[in-house]
Amino acid sequence: MKDLLIIRDPKVAKIIACDTRWKMLMILRYQAMTPSQLSVYLGKTVSSVMHHLKVLEDRGLVELVKKEVKGNVIEKWYKATAKKYIISYELSEGRIPGSEETVKFTEDMARKAVKALSAFGFNINNNEELVELFRKFISLRSAALEKIANMQKRKINADYGSYWLLLTVLTYLVLSEDDEFKNILNRIKEYLGDFDESH
Amino acid sequence: MKDLLIIRDPKVAKIIACDTRWKMLMILRYQAMTPSQLSVYLGKTVSSVMHHLKVLEDRGLVELVKKEVKGNVIEKWYKATAKKYIISYELSEGRIPGSEETVKFTEDMARKAVKALSAFGFNINNNEELVELFRKFISLRSAALEKIANMQKRKINADYGSYWLLLTVLTYLVLSEDDEFKNILNRIKEYLGDFDESH
Numbered sequence: 001m002k003d004l005l006i007i008r009d010p011k012v013a014k015i016i017a018c019d020t021r022w023k024m025l026m027i028l029r030y031q032a033m034t035p036s037q038l039s040v041y042l043g044k045t046v047s048s049v050m051h052h053l054k055v056l057e058d059r060g061l062v063e064l065v066k067k068e069v070k071g072n073v074i075e076k077w078y079k080a081t082a083k084k085y086i087i088s089y090e091l092s093e094g095r096i097p098g099s100e101e102t103v104k105f106t107e108d109m110a111r112k113a114v115k116a117l118s119a120f121g122f123n124i125n126n127n128e129e130l131v132e133l134f135r136k137f138i139s140l141r142s143a144a145l146e147k148i149a150n151m152q153k154r155k156i157n158a159d160y161g162s163y164w165l166l167l168t169v170l171t172y173l174v175l176s177e178d179d180e181f182k183n184i185l186n187r188i189k190e191y192l193g194d195f196d197e198s199h
Numbered sequence: 200m201k202d203l204l205i206i207r208d209p210k211v212a213k214i215i216a217c218d219t220r221w222k223m224l225m226i227l228r229y230q231a232m233t234p235s236q237l238s239v240y241l242g243k244t245v246s247s248v249m250h251h252l253k254v255l256e257d258r259g260l261v262e263l264v265k266k267e268v269k270g271n272v273i274e275k276w277y278k279a280t281a282k283k284y285i286i287s288y289e290l291s292e293g294r295i296p297g298s299e300e301t302v303k304f305t306e307d308m309a310r311k312a313v314k315a316l317s318a319f320g321f322n323i324n325n326n327e328e329l330v331e332l333f334r335k336f337i338s339l340r341s342a343a344l345e346k347i348a349n350m351q352k353r354k355i356n357a358d359y360g361s362y363w364l365l366l367t368v369l370t371y372l373v374l375s376e377d378d379e380f381k382n383i384l385n386r387i388k389e390y391l392g393d394f395d396e397s398h
Contacts, residue, residue: 022360027226110361113368116356120347120351121350141367156318158315168340172374189372189375
C-alpha cells in the first residue's frame with residue numbers, strides 16, 4: 001500500500017470523481033472487503049459493486065489481496081492501493097487536456113462549501129469570487145501534498161492517526177511558506193470579517 | 200446527526216481512545232450498520248461488537264436508527280451521532296481531572312508522527328521537544344475547531360467533501376490569527392530546516 005498517490009491522469013481523476021467509487025476507495029483504505037460486504041455497506045447491488053471494482057482495479061486504485069473458497073463460491077477481498085489520493089495541482093487547475101470535468105467537480109465542491117457558510121451566519125451565496133478562492137485553496141493544498149509526496153524517501157510506518165498528524169503538520173509548514181496561499185487566506189478573511197468580533 | 204461534537208468529559212474521551220471503538224465511530228459516520236456487518240468489517244465477534252456499541256450508545260456517541268425483523272431475528276442499525284468528534288482543548292491539555300489517559304494518547308500519537316519523519320529524511324528520533332510541539336499542534340487545532348463549533352448557528356447542509364473543505368478553510372483562518380500556533384509552526388520549522396533547500 002502506498003502512502004500518497006498523486007493522480008496526474010485526467011482519465012483516472014474522472015473515475016474517482018463519482019460518489020460511489022470515492023466512497024469505495026475511502027472505506028477500502030482502512031479495510032479489505034469483498035464485493036458482497038461492499039454491497040451491504042453502499043446499499044448497491046453486488047453486480048454494480050463488481051463493475052465499479054473492475055474500473056478501479058484497471059486503473060490501479062484497488063487491488064485483490066485475498067481469495068477464499070467458501071463452498072462453490074470464491075470470495076475475493078479488495079483493498080485500496082494508497083492511504084491518500086490527491087488530484088495533482090496541474091490537473092485541478094485544468095492545465096491538462098481532458099481535465100475539464102475534474103475542475104468542474106472541484107468548483108462544485110467549492111460552491112457548496114461557500115453556500116454552507118450561511119450555517120455560520122455568513123450570507124454570501126453565489127459569490128463567484130469567493131468560490132474561486134475556495135477552489136484555489138484546494139488546488140494549493142494539493143500542490144503542497146504533492147511536494148510532500150516528492151520529499152518522501154521511504155514508506156511511512158505509523159498507524160492512521162499519527163500518519164494523518166504528520167501529513168497535516170507538513171502541509172501547514174509548506175503552505176505557511178507559500179505567498180499565493182497566504183494571499184488566498186487573507187482575501188477569504190476580508191470576505192468573512194474578523195472572527196472574534198463578528199461572532 | 201450533529202456536525203461537530205466537542206468531547207469535554209474525560210470519561211467519554213477515554214472511551215474513544217481505543218482503536219476498535221474509534222474505527223467503529225469513523226465508519227458509522229458515513230453509514231448505518233448492524234452488529235453483524237460491523238463484525239465482518241472489524242474482524243471481531245458479534246458479541247464483542249455489541250459490547251462496544253453499548254458503551255458508545257450509553258455515552259451518546261452512536262444511536263439506533265432502524266430496527267428490522269428478519270425471521271425471528273431483530274436486526275438493529277446503528278449510526279454515529281456526529282460527523283466529526285473533537286477532544287476539547289482543556290481536556291487535551293490535561294487541565295481536567297481524569298484526563299491523564301487522553302493526554303498520554305495524544306502524546307503517543309505525536310511521538311509516532313515525529314518518528315515517522317525519518318521517512319522524509321529527517322532523523323530526529325526521541326526528540327522530546329519536537330514531540331511536545333506536535334502535541335501542542337493537535338491541541339491548538341482542537342481549540343480552533345471548538346471555536347468554529349461555537350460559531351455555528353445551524354446545521355450544515357452539504358455533502359462530506361464540501362463539509363470537509365469548509366471546516367478546513369475555517370480552521371486555517373482561525374489558526375492563521377493564533378500567535379501561539381504560528382510560534383509552534385516556526386519552532387517545528389527550525390527543527391526541519393528549509394524544505395526547499397534540504398530536499
